[in-house]
Amino acid sequence: xxPGEVSGARSAESLLRELxxxxxxxxxxxxxxxxxxxxxxxxxxxxxxxxxxxxGTPDNPLGWLIRVAARRMTDQYRSExxxxxxxxxxxxxxxxxTAGPVPGEEDDDARDDTLILMFxxxxxxxTPGSAIPLTLRAVGGLTTREIASAFLVPEPTMAQRISRAxxxxxxxxxxxxxxxxxxxxxxxxxxxxxxxxxFNEGYASSSGPDLARSDLSGEAIRLARALHASLPGHxxxxxxxxxxxxxxxxxxxxxxxxxxxxxxAEQQRGRWDRALITEGTSLITGALRxxxxxxxxxxxAIAAVHDQAPSxxxxxxxxxxxxxxxxxxxxxxxxxxxxxxxxxxxxxGPAAGLxxxxxxxxxxxxxxxxxxxxxHLLELAGDGASAAAEFRAAAVGTANLREQHYLTAKxxxxxxxxxxxxx
Amino acid sequence: xxxxLLQNYGPVGSDCPPMTEWSPADIRAHIEFQQxxxxxxVERGELVDAQGLAGPEQAQRVVSDGAGVPVITDGPxxxxxxxxxxxxxxxxxxxxxxxxxxxxxxxxxxPGGVPIQQPIEVRQVLSAPDPEM
Numbered sequence: 001x002x003p004g005e006v007s008g009a010r011s012a013e014s015l016l017r018e019l020x021x022x023x024x025x026x027x028x029x030x031x032x033x034x035x036x037x038x039x040x041x042x043x044x045x046x047x048x049x050x051x052x053x054x055x056g057t058p059d060n061p062l063g064w065l066i067r068v069a070a071r072r073m074t075d076q077y078r079s080e081x082x083x084x085x086x087x088x089x090x091x092x093x094x095x096x097x098t099a100g101p102v103p104g105e106e107d108d109d110a111r112d113d114t115l116i117l118m119f120x121x122x123x124x125x126x127t128p129g130s131a132i133p134l135t136l137r138a139v140g141g142l143t144t145r146e147i148a149s150a151f152l153v154p155e156p157t158m159a160q161r162i163s164r165a166x167x168x169x170x171x172x173x174x175x176x177x178x179x180x181x182x183x184x185x186x187x188x189x190x191x192x193x194x195x196x197x198x199f200n201e202g203y204a205s206s207s208g209p210d211l212a213r214s215d216l217s218g219e220a221i222r223l224a225r226a227l228h229a230s231l232p233g234h235x236x237x238x239x240x241x242x243x244x245x246x247x248x249x250x251x252x253x254x255x256x257x258x259x260x261x262x263x264x265a266e267q268q269r270g271r272w273d274r275a276l277i278t279e280g281t282s283l284i285t286g287a288l289r290x291x292x293x294x295x296x297x298x299x300x301a302i303a304a305v306h307d308q309a310p311s312x313x314x315x316x317x318x319x320x321x322x323x324x325x326x327x328x329x330x331x332x333x334x335x336x337x338x339x340x341x342x343x344x345x346x347x348x349g350p351a352a353g354l355x356x357x358x359x360x361x362x363x364x365x366x367x368x369x370x371x372x373x374x375x376h377l378l379e380l381a382g383d384g385a386s387a388a389a390e391f392r393a394a395a396v397g398t399a400n401l402r403e404q405h406y407l408t409a410k411x412x413x414x415x416x417x418x419x420x421x422x423x
Numbered sequence: 424x425x426x427x428l429l430q431n432y433g434p435v436g437s438d439c440p441p442m443t444e445w446s447p448a449d450i451r452a453h454i455e456f457q458q459x460x461x462x463x464x465v466e467r468g469e470l471v472d473a474q475g476l477a478g479p480e481q482a483q484r485v486v487s488d489g490a491g492v493p494v495i496t497d498g499p500x501x502x503x504x505x506x507x508x509x510x511x512x513x514x515x516x517x518x519x520x521x522x523x524x525x526x527x528x529x530x531x532x533x534p535g536g537v538p539i540q541q542p543i544e545v546r547q548v549l550s551a552p553d554p555e556m
Contacts, residue, residue, distance in 0.1 A: 129516045130468075153471050153514050161468025399424075401549040 012052055015061060016045055020141025021226075023065040025113025028176045031073055034120060035166040038138050040072040041065065045141060112178065114139060115230040118223075119179055119187050121165075122194040125172045130165035131194045132201070137162055139226070140219050150216055188231075192240050192296065195224050199244050203251070217248055238287040239297030245280035246303035249273040261406040265312040277307045298327040317347035334364050338373045350381035368397030372407060379414065388414035425471065425548035426521035428511040428528060432479060436540025439533040449534050456531050464513060464524065475509035482506060512548070521545050 020041065028037035044065045058064040121135040136142045148158035179187045202216030224241040231237045253267035284300040302323045309315035324340035337360050345353025354377050364370040375390030391411035398404050442450060464470035482498030515521050525543040533539035
């Protein structure tokens with residue numbers, strides 16, 4: 001295969017994925033049946049993936065997808081009751097005459113459709129474990145097989161997960177429109193949460209045997225970009241996109257050659273992606289001007305301070321400390337307090353950080369990250385033996401393999417250092 | 424979250440005789456129960472893999488120092504009761520759901536349809552993503 005063919009195949013794939021939510025939006029709106037439309041569009045995408053490379057891309061690719069999907073729906077309904085069949089045929093005739101979107105309305109429709117689809121797929125009645133794959137298929141245009149392989153489960157298992165999610169949606173009676181204005185803020189929070197979890201799913205496993213999963217971060221960024229295009233003025237949407245870009249910028253420095261975790265303090269900052277940092281910083285700077293920031297904006301602001309620092313020691317720790325303080329007040333999340341303890345230690349010395357930890361020990365004393373943070377601060381304070389014990393306790397408690405390797409190695413090296421020091 | 428649900432060749436809670444002494448109908452019912460459970464887990468979008476392993480008689484234990492000829496011991500071993508008999512790998516929303524599946528599997532039918540109370544070991548698989556990192 002020549003390089004030209006490879007890039008041709010790639011651009012056909014990215015065209016299909018870009019058109020997927022538009023085709024689905026059009027079909028779902030006309031037939032009023034999201035669940036069936038989603039299946040029909042998935043089949044149309046699979047058909048296009050085999051036929052377009054052979055026959056050439058049609059002049060109106062979106063119209064082609066809508067027509068094929070509409071035909072599938074008609075075929076499917078044909079076996080159902082006669083009343084429904086007549087209605088469907090009528091709908092498909094009118095569709096054939098207006099094969100594409102009305103000129104001029106195209107962009108608005110596409111933006112709204114993406115938004116409606118995200119609200120549907122991240123419906124509060126769905127767990128994140130169902131909402132994420134459904135969003136990837138319906139909005140991201142991924143195939144069930146691709147999603148199954150990214151989540152390392154067999155295809156039939158993933159197909160069932162998606163179809164159950166759609167059954168739940170159908171039972172909820174959610175219409176294919178934007179939610180009423182008074183519900184929109186709450187529903188948007190669900191969408192942002194799902195995209196945030198999807199990003200972390202990929203970011204937490206970004207190399208080695210989990211390589212395919214790192215694509216999930218890329219998908220999350222793509223979806224966040226689409227959401228941002230639909231709601232360009234929403235500061236938390238901008239904040240989430242900025243957070244993803246500013247975090248993803250560090251990916252090249254975050255793991256060593258063997259896939260081992262490299263903590264922020266030890267990363268080679270020259271390997272960070274400057275273009276992503278510039279874009280993320282400019283997004284978050286603009287969002288912060290719009291008033292009281294939400295949690296994604298605060299997290300993005302913290303990430304931006306880290307990304308701009310020439311080294312760990314020269315980081316703007318007082319600024320990070322104040323941002324964590326605001327985040328803590330906003331979310332009440334004890335994990336934020338742990339991060340604030342690190343910032344306190346860096347800004348005011350390890351003793352101050354350890355004192356802060358003593359205050360939350362009652363709530364978090366058995367959590368592995370409490371031990372990990374305590375280990376770091378004890379190490380900073382020069383107490384290697386106690387730090388090693390904390391890292392060992394943290395390693396036993398984590399459910400993440402790479403984190404476990406890191407914490408075990410940390411405990412071992414401190415224990416060895418301690419033995420040398422005392423002997 | 425992923426969990427391995429493991430079952431060993433150990434004693435079961437109901438003290439029922441070994442499967443070789445069951446009636447053919449009871450064996451069929453037991454196998455069908457396992458298949459139905461697996462189908463249900465696929466339908467719920469939770470099953471990653473389920474396998475039964477060949478018996479202790481076919482087990483081999485291999486030890487090597489990396490240089491010489493590996494030492495191979497043929498089974499069954501004296502401590503065969505701790506040998507793994509089979510597993511299910513499930514991908515579920517919560518640890519509670521893994522326990523629920525384990526409880527279902529534990530109550531698989533034995534002679535006369537009486538639940539055998541097979542002990543199921545529930546172990547979380549490492550490398551679950553960690554959003555707070």
